[in-house]
Amino acid sequence: MKVTDLKELLIRSLDKEDDAETIAGKLEEAGVTFRFSGGFREKILDRIYSSESSTFHEIEFVRGLNFVFYRIAVAGVAAIVVLLLTLFIVQDSFSLNSILGMGNSYDETIFCLLTGN
Amino acid sequence: MIKGSYRQKSEDELVKATLDGDKLAFGEIVTRYQNMVARTVKSMLGDSVFSEDIGQEVFIKLFYALSDFRGEAKLSTYIQKIAVNLTLNEIKRRKRFFSMFSQKGNNEMYEFEVADHETEEKKEASELVGKALMNLDPKFRIIVTMRMLHGYSTKETAELLGIPLGTVLSRLSRAQQQLKDILRKI
Numbered sequence: 001m002k003v004t005d006l007k008e009l010l011i012r013s014l015d016k017e018d019d020a021e022t023i024a025g026k027l028e029e030a031g032v033t034f035r036f037s038g039g040f041r042e043k044i045l046d047r048i049y050s051s052e053s054s055t056f057h058e059i060e061f062v063r064g065l066n067f068v069f070y071r072i073a074v075a076g077v078a079a080i081v082v083l084l085l086t087l088f089i090v091q092d093s094f095s096l097n098s099i100l101g102m103g104n105s106y107d108e109t110i111f112c113l114l115t116g117n
Numbered sequence: 118m119i120k121g122s123y124r125q126k127s128e129d130e131l132v133k134a135t136l137d138g139d140k141l142a143f144g145e146i147v148t149r150y151q152n153m154v155a156r157t158v159k160s161m162l163g164d165s166v167f168s169e170d171i172g173q174e175v176f177i178k179l180f181y182a183l184s185d186f187r188g189e190a191k192l193s194t195y196i197q198k199i200a201v202n203l204t205l206n207e208i209k210r211r212k213r214f215f216s217m218f219s220q221k222g223n224n225e226m227y228e229f230e231v232a233d234h235e236t237e238e239k240k241e242a243s244e245l246v247g248k249a250l251m252n253l254d255p256k257f258r259i260i261v262t263m264r265m266l267h268g269y270s271t272k273e274t275a276e277l278l279g280i281p282l283g284t285v286l287s288r289l290s291r292a293q294q295q296l297k298d299i300l301r302k303i
Contacts, residue, residue, distance in 0.1 A: 001238075001242065003241075003245065006242055006245060006246075007245075007300045007303075010246065010249060010265065010296065010300065011293060011296060011297055011300065013261075013264060013265040014261060014264060014265065014289055014290075014292060014293040014296065015293075016271060016286060016289065016290075020264045020265070020268045020269060020270060021268035022268070023265070023268065024264075024265065024266055024267060024268030025268065027242075027246070027265065027266065030239070030242050031236065031238060031239025031240070031242040031243060032239075032242050032243050032246045032266070033152070033156075033239070033243060034152075034155045034156045034158075034159035034160055034164070034243065034247075034266075035151075035152060035155050036151055036154075036155045036159075036169055036172050037169060040147070040151055040169070040172065040173070041144055041147045041148055041151065043173060044147055044173050044176045044177065045140060045143065045144055045147070047173065047177060048143070048176075048177060048180050049140055
């Protein structure tokens with residue numbers, strides 16, 4: 001198709017009354033086509049199905065991590081409870097001083113202890 | 118299942134098989150609609166590796182959205198909508214990032230090169246159309262692409278783009294005027 005004919009066809013394709021489908025067909029016949037490069041299909045399938053298997057591994061890893069975290073959290077909470085109970089038995093209270101290990105000491109005693117006087 | 122047998126399958130069968138994990142069924146969907154997507158993406162963004170990436174994104178997005186596909190519209194319409202949305206998003210993104218660096222003067226034209234084609238005449242035809250489209254305002258370009266390259270009616274174009282029919286008609290006549298000016302310069 002000559003360039004002038006092609007230009008005319010392009011302008012006509014936008015006429016509201018004209019059959020757009022027929023003109024699109026004529027343009028395709030004239031060679032107006034846009035295509036992706038070779039191996040396009042394979043690239044997509046590789047991206048989808050390889051990412052699917054990596055997603056599966058990621059999910060498995062997160063599940064494992066959650067399981068380990070759960071175990072550690074339970075053991076941690078148990079240790080804290082035992083510690084608090086021991087503290088209560090030894091110091092006879094749950095005050096901040098007893099938690100910090102200063103249950104029976106006074107500020108002056110600490111001052112003397114630190115300065116050596 | 119042998120590859121050839123997928124060609125006989127209907128859209129619904131291919132969708133169902135893909136959802137059941139059949140890789141080749143989805144491959145057949147890509148084969149059937151890749152040229153349609155290429156027409157939308159490349160005519161809007163130019164013939165470059167970026168267009169190939171957007172084309173791949175279209176099918177990847179389709180794959181993950183297939184479970185939501187109810188079959189009320191044709192699969193081709195569904196794919197076309199994804200292609201249009203991703204392409205328009207890419208144009209917006211490019212506009213945001215590159216507008217401050219653009220050196221294009223008022224009389225300068227964007228070029229459009231086609232990598233390879235069957236004959237030199239066909240290559241020239243594609244380049245002429247591509248160049249004309251690339252120099253159109255993007256809001257006209259999408260309507261021209263839908264009508265000129267896909268052959269959609271004005272009603273179908275309005276439905277696909279989610280805009281009123283009146284807007285399509287007015288943009289179409291303004292696009293025609295702009296296209297005439299561009300073709301005169303080429």
